[in-house]
Amino acid sequence: MRRTSPAPPPPNGNRLAAFFGVFRYSRRALTLVWQTSRALTLGLAACTLIAGVLPAVAAWIGQLIVDAVVAAMAHHQQTGASLTLESTWPVLRYVLAEAGVIAAIALAQRGLAAQQSLLRALLGQKVNVMILEKAGTLSLAQFEDSEFYDKLTRARREASTRPLGLVNKTFALLQNGISLASFGVLLVQFSLWAIGILVLGALPVFVSEAKFSGDAFRLFRWRSPQTRMQMYLETVLAREDSIKEVKLFGLEPLLLERYRRIFDTLYGEDRRLTLRRESWGFLLGLLGTLAFYGAYAWVVVETVSGTLTLGEMTMYLMVFKQGQAALSASLTSISGMYEDNLYLSNLYEYLEQPVAPQGGSLTQGAKPGDGIRFERVGFTYPGADAPALRDVSLHLAPGHSLALVGANGSGKTTLIKLLTRLYEPSEGRILLDGSDLREWDVHTLRRRIGVIFQDFVRYQLKVGENLGAGDVEAFADEARWQEAAERGLADTFIRTMPGGYHTQLGRWFKGGQELSSGQWQKIALARAYMRESADILVLDEPTAAMDAAAEAAVYADFREHRRDKMTLLISHRFSTVRAADQILVIDGGEVIERGDHASLMAQNGRYARLFRLQAEGYR
Numbered sequence: 022m023r024r025t026s027p028a029p030p031p032p033n034g035n036r037l038a039a040f041f042g043v044f045r046y047s048r049r050a051l052t053l054v055w056q057t058s059r060a061l062t063l064g065l066a067a068c069t070l071i072a073g074v075l076p077a078v079a080a081w082i083g084q085l086i087v088d089a090v091v092a093a094m095a096h097h098q099q100t101g102a103s104l105t106l107e108s109t110w111p112v113l114r115y116v117l118a119e120a121g122v123i124a125a126i127a128l129a130q131r132g133l134a135a136q137q138s139l140l141r142a143l144l145g146q147k148v149n150v151m152i153l154e155k156a157g158t159l160s161l162a163q164f165e166d167s168e169f170y171d172k173l174t175r176a177r178r179e180a181s182t183r184p185l186g187l188v189n190k191t192f193a194l195l196q197n198g199i200s201l202a203s204f205g206v207l208l209v210q211f212s213l214w215a216i217g218i219l220v221l222g223a224l225p226v227f228v229s230e231a232k233f234s235g236d237a238f239r240l241f242r243w244r245s246p247q248t249r250m251q252m253y254l255e256t257v258l259a260r261e262d263s264i265k266e267v268k269l270f271g272l273e274p275l276l277l278e279r280y281r282r283i284f285d286t287l288y289g290e291d292r293r294l295t296l297r298r299e300s301w302g303f304l305l306g307l308l309g310t311l312a313f314y315g316a317y318a319w320v321v322v323e324t325v326s327g328t329l330t331l332g333e334m335t336m337y338l339m340v341f342k343q344g345q346a347a348l349s350a351s352l353t354s355i356s357g358m359y360e361d362n363l364y365l366s367n368l369y370e371y372l373e374q375p376v377a378p379q380g381g382s383l384t385q386g387a388k389p390g391d392g393i394r395f396e397r398v399g400f401t402y403p404g405a406d407a408p409a410l411r412d413v414s415l416h417l418a419p420g421h422s423l424a425l426v427g428a429n430g431s432g433k434t435t436l437i438k439l440l441t442r443l444y445e446p447s448e449g450r451i452l453l454d455g456s457d458l459r460e461w462d463v464h465t466l467r468r469r470i471g472v473i474f475q476d477f478v479r480y481q482l483k484v485g486e487n488l489g490a491g492d493v494e495a496f497a498d499e500a501r502w503q504e505a506a507e508r509g510l511a512d513t514f515i516r517t518m519p520g521g522y523h524t525q526l527g528r529w530f531k532g533g534q535e536l537s538s539g540q541w542q543k544i545a546l547a548r549a550y551m552r553e554s555a556d557i558l559v560l561d562e563p564t565a566a567m568d569a570a571a572e573a574a575v576y577a578d579f580r581e582h583r584r585d586k587m588t589l590l591i592s593h594r595f596s597t598v599r600a601a602d603q604i605l606v607i608d609g610g611e612v613i614e615r616g617d618h619a620s621l622m623a624q625n626g627r628y629a630r631l632f633r634l635q636a637e638g639y640r
């Protein structure tokens with residue numbers, strides 16, 4: 022497993038540039054949110070604006086109330102007249118106005134919350150779909166690369182919630198910015214210095230927050246192989262397909278201990294970071310509080326000396342308090358945006374992963390009917406030292422069958438992966454009907470191939486859909502399910518199942534039925550038969566789990582239906598291999614013998630020796 026190295030810290034002079042450079046994803050996140058729902062985005066913007074301006078209006082009305090009260094009290098004392106609704110109305114109308122403003126703020130905030138929650142759901146779905154759509158365009162080699170897999174896991178784990186987080190914070194920043202500007206308008210009349218003091222007081226917390234979010238992100242990125250191991254252990258310890266073995270071999274304590282150890286390491290790192298982050302946050306936050314109380318004292322002294330009215334004092338205190346809260350909220354938003362941007366860089370790194378060109382556009386070869394040719398094909402897996410296939414040449418014509426024989430790891434499955442274009446040869450070329458596979462339109466090519474891999478997928482879907490998966494165009498075609506199942510010998514047992522072809526398979530869903538290995542293999546074989554248009558049938562150990570009678574029936578069916586199809590078979594059972602027109606014996610990625618059964622037996626080489634070895638076992 023390769024480890025993603027933590028990003029090196031930028032040189033000192035570049036720190037600021039690196040900090041702001043990180044914000045480049047903000048615009049893309051905003052576009053994404055806009056595309057998700059214009060109405061909700063506009064609604065968010067409107068509520069943000071309202072919730073931003075109204076607090077300053079409330080503070081201003083507060084001043085009017087206090088000054089009106091002071092004036093009314095003086096008037097009342099002078100005239101000694103009794104209180105009437107008319108005489109108190111000049112004060113009460115401000116109280117009424119303030120109540121209205123507060124109600125409007127509450128409404129705007131509810132609106133914000135509602136729209137955010139709707140957008141969160143829509144956006145989460147959109148990003149997840151983007152991640153999965155991208156996964157469909159990537160090559161098998163990319164999935165097998167641990168570094169790429171890390172990117173995918175990180176993108177899926179964190180990034181789907183980040184775009185909205187970023188947009189929310191952008192709006193919160195705007196809202197607080199508007200509040201601050203409107204408070205600023207009120208404060209300017211008191212003193213520009215006061216504004217300066219409040220801003221300076223809040224800056225240190227902001228710098229420390231930004232630094233620690235960067236650290237947290239680097240930690241998150243650097244440790245993703247460990248988190249992946251944790252997720253893997255969770256799966257092994259709690260999934261039905263592994264629990265059988267885990268129990269019987271008594272692996273729980275061992276795996277659980279490994280799981281705990283990973284957590285302890287990660288927790289230690291988290292704890293250190295959290296403690297440092299929060300203690301610095303507290304200490305630097307004190308500076309902000311100090312600045313606020315300094316300004317508070319100043320306003321009080323000015324009021325006592327008579328420079329400010331009581332109403333003005335009330336307003337300034339409110340403005341200071343709310344202004345300071347808005348300022349630190351803005352700074353937290355900015356450092357949060359910085360953090361979201363860092364995480365979004367994961368998502369976009371993944372989405373921008375280069376996609377290998379899908380090859381050509383041929384739907385017909387230069388020599389139709391020529392079949393499959395391998396010309397001196399060699400292949401080395403990415404990152405591997407030695408080639409898995411070397412100098413392989415073969416020809417398989419329509420109506421013929423070819424069997425591959427060889428020890429474990431000799432390269433048989435690799436050859437199939439090249440033929441199905443899951444990988445491309447590193448040397449030589451593969452031709453279908455006289456044209457290089459790379460020139461073929463990949464969909465046309467794949468439609469011509471029906472394949473069963475050794476590790477075929479057991480979909481937790483209906484039985485019929487497990488067959489339909491072999492041909493997406495007939496995914497729900499019951500008549501075709503049945504035809505394929507009959508050929509794959511699955512029809513008899515499917516009929517005895519409680520819901521017939523509509524029975525749910527697997528244990529994940531209610532009422533799901535589990536099948537035996539041999540029954541699953543029949544399903545896989547029937548799935549390969551679903552591809553009616555396929556003229557290349559690739560079978561990698563198609564009957565390994567079947568009983569002897571089923572196996573014999575399967576091969577009898579092959580011979581009968583072969584006609585103009587090409588069959589490529591991998592099997593360790595010589596009883597099935599012997600019937601092939603051509604047999605290739607592969608060793609260490611190279612073809613060491615070739616011919617039909619009779620000629621290979623006559624050669625008396627590796628094939629003949631292995632055949633006799635197996636035949637002896639049956640005597």
Ligand SMILES: Nc1ncnc2c1ncn2[C@@H]1O[C@H](COP(=O)(O)OP(=O)(O)OP(=O)(O)O)[C@@H](O)[C@H]1O
Pocket residue numbers: 165402403405409427428429430431432433434435436475
């Ligand atoms: N995805 C992969 N990445 C790197 N190396 C691989 C990969 N898959 C297989 N190999 C290596 O390539 C070689 C050939 O493997 P392959 O699966 O083709 O063997 P096989 O002949 O089908 O074996 P078996 O009979 O066990 O199915 C092996 O040495 C294996 O370790």
